[in-house]
Amino acid sequence: MDPQNSTEAKQLLNHAKTLRLHTGNLVNRSRLKKKCPGSTSEELRDCIQATLNDWFSTNKVSSKDLPDTLDCFLSEATDAITPEEREEVKVSVKLFLCESGQSSIRDAVEMACETLAVSQLDSVIIAPPGPLEGDNQSLAHLQPAWEELEALVRSQQIAAIGTSDLDKDLLEHLYNWAQVKPSSNQVNLASCCVMPPDLTAFAKEFDIQLLTHNDAKELMSAATFQEAVQEGAQDLSIADWRLEWVLRYSVIVKSRGIIKSKGYLVSARKASP
Structure with a gap:
């Protein structure tokens, strides 16, 4: 990065x-540096x-044009x-929430629709933040995020919604409680x-795939994200950023079952001083 770009990047x-x-x-x-990374986090x-x-x-x-939201992407x-x-492709998404907040779900879905130029995502799987421990606590932990997903299904921005890492009991509790x-x-x-046989039996009975x-349970730690931003910005001294959510999408050609494209959308906010 030349000195002029470095100064502008720091200002941004x-x-x-x-x-x-x-x-x-x-x-x-x-x-990418590594053509075959060892993990999703890598x-x-x-x-x-x-x-x-x-x-x-x-x-x-220009230093006269400093946006509050920095959108980093390459047009090509x-x-x-x-x-x-x-009609020939299926858009599948997994949304990793790095902190609680239902607005993050809507923001992520809207950004995905805008990025991919579609009005609806075919499927969204949610990976909520934090550990899921204890049935009652876990269901309460899931409910706010699930309600937001249900609202997006009703507004036809998502066709189908799914979960991640739920055992049979928690999946059953969610299924019985959920409207969608x-x-x-x-x-x-x-x-x-x-x-697990009990999970397999329950999923088969209620047509859950x-x-x-x-x-990884924690897709990316706060420290690793800040290191990645700093290295990507050519070792500039950066503020303390926190990762809000990560959305991974795959565009699959239905007739051939091949992945046409895949990528990540990432949102982060500067931590309050």
């Missing part, structure tokens, strides 16, 4: 209150660094879906090599 980061980032299509991994860190580095290197912003890397191909029932539940491969994943 110092002024901005919100950072929004879109990695672009990762099916083409030419921009992939996300590489994506944040590469996107910020490319964005700061190619964008010039967008994954917009054309109206002609919309979960259509899927992800199970972490690291926690069980074989699907069981999926597998290998995402």
